[in-house]
Amino acid sequence: MVPVSLINADRLWARLMALAEIGATRAGGVNRQALSDGEIEAWRRVIGWAQEAGLTTATDAAGNLFLTLAGRDRAALPVLVGSHLDSQPTGGKFDGAAGVMAALEAVVSFAEGGETPRRDLIVVAWMNEEGCRFAPGMMGSEAFTGARGIEAIRAVRDTSDISVGEALDRLHAAFPDLARKPLGFMAAAYLELHIEQGPVLEAADRVIGVVTGIQGKKTFQVVVGGAEGHAGTLPQQERRDAVAAFARMAAALHAEIGAIDAETKFTIGRVTIEPNAPSVVPSRVTFSIDLRHPDNGVLDAAGARVEALCHRHAPPCAVTITPLVDAPSNDFDSELRERIARAADDQDLPAMAILSAAGHDARHLAKVCPAAMIFIPCRDGVSHVEHEWAEPEHVAAGASVLAQVMRDLAFANQPSAAEA
Amino acid sequence: MVPVSLINADRLWARLMALAEIGATRAGGVNRQALSDGEIEAWRRVIGWAQEAGLTTATDAAGNLFLTLAGRDRAALPVLVGSHLDSQPTGGKFDGAAGVMAALEAVVSFAEGGETPRRDLIVVAWMNEEGCRFAPGMMGSEAFTGARGIEAIRAVRDTSDISVGEALDRLHAAFPDLARKPLGFMAAAYLELHIEQGPVLEAADRVIGVVTGIQGKKTFQVVVGGAEGHAGTLPQQERRDAVAAFARMAAALHAEIGAIDAETKFTIGRVTIEPNAPSVVPSRVTFSIDLRHPDNGVLDAAGARVEALCHRHAPPCAVTITPLVDAPSNDFDSELRERIARAADDQDLPAMAILSAAGHDARHLAKVCPAAMIFIPCRDGVSHVEHEWAEPEHVAAGASVLAQVMRDLAFANQPSAAEA
Numbered sequence: 001m002v003p004v005s006l007i008n009a010d011r012l013w014a015r016l017m018a019l020a021e022i023g024a025t026r027a028g029g030v031n032r033q034a035l036s037d038g039e040i041e042a043w044r045r046v047i048g049w050a051q052e053a054g055l056t057t058a059t060d061a062a063g064n065l066f067l068t069l070a071g072r073d074r075a076a077l078p079v080l081v082g083s084h085l086d087s088q089p090t091g092g093k094f095d096g097a098a099g100v101m102a103a104l105e106a107v108v109s110f111a112e113g114g115e116t117p118r119r120d121l122i123v124v125a126w127m128n129e130e131g132c133r134f135a136p137g138m139m140g141s142e143a144f145t146g147a148r149g150i151e152a153i154r155a156v157r158d159t160s161d162i163s164v165g166e167a168l169d170r171l172h173a174a175f176p177d178l179a180r181k182p183l184g185f186m187a188a189a190y191l192e193l194h195i196e197q198g199p200v201l202e203a204a205d206r207v208i209g210v211v212t213g214i215q216g217k218k219t220f221q222v223v224v225g226g227a228e229g230h231a232g233t234l235p236q237q238e239r240r241d242a243v244a245a246f247a248r249m250a251a252a253l254h255a256e257i258g259a260i261d262a263e264t265k266f267t268i269g270r271v272t273i274e275p276n277a278p279s280v281v282p283s284r285v286t287f288s289i290d291l292r293h294p295d296n297g298v299l300d301a302a303g304a305r306v307e308a309l310c311h312r313h314a315p316p317c318a319v320t321i322t323p324l325v326d327a328p329s330n331d332f333d334s335e336l337r338e339r340i341a342r343a344a345d346d347q348d349l350p351a352m353a354i355l356s357a358a359g360h361d362a363r364h365l366a367k368v369c370p371a372a373m374i375f376i377p378c379r380d381g382v383s384h385v386e387h388e389w390a391e392p393e394h395v396a397a398g399a400s401v402l403a404q405v406m407r408d409l410a411f412a413n414q415p416s417a418a419e420a
Numbered sequence: 421m422v423p424v425s426l427i428n429a430d431r432l433w434a435r436l437m438a439l440a441e442i443g444a445t446r447a448g449g450v451n452r453q454a455l456s457d458g459e460i461e462a463w464r465r466v467i468g469w470a471q472e473a474g475l476t477t478a479t480d481a482a483g484n485l486f487l488t489l490a491g492r493d494r495a496a497l498p499v500l501v502g503s504h505l506d507s508q509p510t511g512g513k514f515d516g517a518a519g520v521m522a523a524l525e526a527v528v529s530f531a532e533g534g535e536t537p538r539r540d541l542i543v544v545a546w547m548n549e550e551g552c553r554f555a556p557g558m559m560g561s562e563a564f565t566g567a568r569g570i571e572a573i574r575a576v577r578d579t580s581d582i583s584v585g586e587a588l589d590r591l592h593a594a595f596p597d598l599a600r601k602p603l604g605f606m607a608a609a610y611l612e613l614h615i616e617q618g619p620v621l622e623a624a625d626r627v628i629g630v631v632t633g634i635q636g637k638k639t640f641q642v643v644v645g646g647a648e649g650h651a652g653t654l655p656q657q658e659r660r661d662a663v664a665a666f667a668r669m670a671a672a673l674h675a676e677i678g679a680i681d682a683e684t685k686f687t688i689g690r691v692t693i694e695p696n697a698p699s700v701v702p703s704r705v706t707f708s709i710d711l712r713h714p715d716n717g718v719l720d721a722a723g724a725r726v727e728a729l730c731h732r733h734a735p736p737c738a739v740t741i742t743p744l745v746d747a748p749s750n751d752f753d754s755e756l757r758e759r760i761a762r763a764a765d766d767q768d769l770p771a772m773a774i775l776s777a778a779g780h781d782a783r784h785l786a787k788v789c790p791a792a793m794i795f796i797p798c799r800d801g802v803s804h805v806e807h808e809w810a811e812p813e814h815v816a817a818g819a820s821v822l823a824q825v826m827r828d829l830a831f832a833n834q835p836s837a838a839e840a
Contacts, residue, residue: 088695088697088699088700089695089697090648090695090700130697130699131698131699132697132698132699132700135698136698137699196653197650197652197653198650198653198654215652217652219698228510228804228805229802229803229804229805230617230618230777230778230802230803230804231685231687231689231710231712231804232617232635232637232685232710232712232777232778232779233616233617233618233685233777233778233801233803234618234685234801234802235682235685236678236679236682236684236685236686237682241674241687243670243688243689243691244670244671244674244678244688246667246670247666247667247669247670247671247674247688248671248674249667250663250664250666250667250671251664251667251668251670251671254661254664254667254668258656258664259656262655262656262657264656265651265652265653265654265655265656266656267651267661267698267699267700267701268663268664268667268702269651269663269693269696269697269698269699269700269701269702270693270696270697270698271663271691271693271696272696273690273691275508275509275510276509276689276690276691276692277508277509277510277550277552277689277690277804278551278552278555278556278639278687278689278690278708278710279508279550279551279552279557279687279689279710279804280508280510280552280687280689280804281687281689281804282688282689288698290651290652290698290699292651292652357650357652357653358650358652358653359652381653381654382649382650382654383649383650383653384648384649384650384651384697384699384700385648385649385650
């Protein structure tokens with residue numbers, strides 16, 4: 001058994017709590033949306049800790065943050081480990097931040113111990129994982145892996161009409177001395193620790209989840225077009241009321257798609273009404289659809305039904321449905337999963353295989369290098385809420401397993417799959 | 421037949437168009453919400469025209485604007501004539517403004533002709549008729565008639581958390597020299613000209629509508645309380661999704677209440693979702709209900725069904741329903757209606773009796789003095805839209821009939837009903 005003292009659990013927890021002060025909400029949560037002042041302040045804090053430990057720091061054109069412990073063999077492919085620092089508007093202290101801080105803690109512990117890995121170990125914080133200010137999310141990992149062009153990403157705007165491009169330029173201007181890496185580079189492996197955001201580990205009383213893969217996800221933006229009118233005078237039968245059409249569509253979607261099976265997740269999370277005045281018949285409703293399922297066949301069929309139901313219930317209003325995300329379910333690298341399971345076993349930590357119901361940047365990294373994820377439990381399985389919580393001992397256990405796998409990968413002398 | 425030259429039709433039209441430049445929208449409409457910078461600028465313009473004609477100007481604690489042509493007998497009760505200068509966020513050039521400008525044109529024409537009425541003739545612009553920025557509307561006429569206390573009105577806040585009280589103080593500060601009238605005073609009569617906001621006059625090819633009364637109206641604010649969660653992980657059967665509950669409620673309300681009979685008007689015009697992020701199960705939806713019917717019995721029964729349907733479809737979410745407006749249908753003063761019909765007839769203008777489907781400040785004035793309204797047609801019957809339109813000759817005809825009734829009431833020597 002490798003001792004948990006592979007990392008400094010107290011420092012990790014203290015830093016995670018210090019980070020949660022940036023963007024802290026009254027209800028104990030965190031509002032630190034992508035490229036906000038809060039995220040800039042979080043960068044400043046994290047960069048400070050990295051530089052204190054002698055790491056080199058860099059960013060790229062997509063606003064990803066890299067903290068590097070240099071290896072002996074600078075030609076060997078690096079091991080990338082991280083998650084994200086942005087949060088939902090009413091998010092918690094752990095979603096994203098736990099993964100970045102666990103990776104940083106591992107690297108800082110190696111550096112403190114005077115251990116130099118063979119490969120570069122790079123801690124990464126991906127830009128805009130959450131996708132709430134700028135939708136859809138995972139922009140940093142998409143740009144890094146080439147899944148989406150940086151120009152298309154820069155053009156996306158938030159509800160205040162600020163573009164990702166403008167917000168990125170502002171981020172970079174706040175760190176004028178930060179080195180700039182090219183966008184996308186080869187890696188020997190990618191690892192990510194994250195809270196489970198579901199109830200499975202807690203219910204099974206396990207501390208380490210070896211993530212088998214991520215369930216598939218489709219998202220859509222739907223625009224319902226009606227006609228404005230006076231609420232007191234326009235006869236009901238002459239109306240093209242966009243909220244009435246939205247209500248029929250949303251009620252049918254929830255009833256039919258939400259009931260396909262127990263594994264289907266269907267959410268309408270964002271709705272915007274125009275002109276949104278009490279005595280005006282609404283002319284336009286824009287809404288988001290988030291649909292997930294671990295089985296790609298069921299997911300595709302459900303996606304087709306979403307479109308059919310929208311078209312069926314929209315009239316007399318018009319409807320346009322724009323697919324935004326179409327991510328099939330994926331499997332993580334089996335060798336990395338074995339390494340994680342072995343590390344957990346070595347440390348006497350009870351582990352189990354688990355499917356990720358939520359999307360993560362690891363989904364994109366898995367397309368360009370071997371990738372895997374470690375889950376730790378979160379209380380009551382809830383996330384994306386202000387009272388989201390992970391126990392200090394679970395954070396420490398996850399970070400310790402992560403550190404052992406990082407050491408396995410970065411200190412060993414064998415070539416990686418990509419190098420072989 | 422009294423000639424239309426009772427007023428200056430060209431000046432009236434030119435001023436109405438000049439007023440429409442304040443808060444003009446790109447699509448040709450007007451966004452001049454209550455107590456906004458735009459409304460302050462509109463006041464400045466209107467006060468200028470009034471002072472040019474020798475009228476005295478004043479306001480009151482509720483932010484109503486009064487422009488007075490002094491009568492010979494200052495002890496006689498005044499005749500009040502007006503409407504409102506605020507608009508919907510995507511409103512038109514005529515709703516409200518036509519009534520204020522027609523009344524002003526009549527009074528300016530009398531003053532120019534050197535005609536001094538027996539009674540004071542007071543043009544009024546009521547504060548916040550529309551109720552979109554600060555809900556519910558008709559605050560100025562409610563405060564004037566004592567239907568609602570000024571302190572309760574001052575406490576209402578807009579979505580930027582600015583209170584009516586703060587906005588009123590700002591309005592008054594912009595006009596430091598304006599005289600202050602007490603809140604509410606006796607009047608011999610109240611007259612209001614308005615566009616119909618419906619298709620009846622146009623379909624019947626009539627230019628003047630003698631309004632018999634206003635259909636009854638109930639409004640509610642409904643809050644649906646659910647629980648936030650992660651869109652990808654929280655199992656569907658464990659969710660308390662506020663948008664899902666809203667969709668069921670709204671679909672049932674539109675289907676059942678909207679189908680009671682052809683005279684029922686049912687609108688959900690404003691909807692707010694929290695936290696309104698694509699990958700978060702929504703925890704809270706707040707929405708407005710606007711329900712109107714000319715028959716008080718049907719209206720009351722429909723109102724009770726609204727509450728029952730909300731409660732039936734809300735679970736597993738919680739719901740609270742707050743009634744805001746409960747205004748039964750009313751009948752306008754029969755003697756004033758006869759005077760309007762006679763004036764239209766004198767001017768060879770085709771008139772017809774018509775029910776108002778929309779609410780107006782006259783509803784409140786009718787409780788404290790004889791009150792009546794004149795309708796003129798609007799194109800395609802549409803209002804509360806940017807392409808709202810009234811023909812110049814219809815505006816002129818309405819203003820001329822209004823002027824004749826004002827003359828009948830203010831220049832005659834007989835005492836009013838209240839004085840008799």
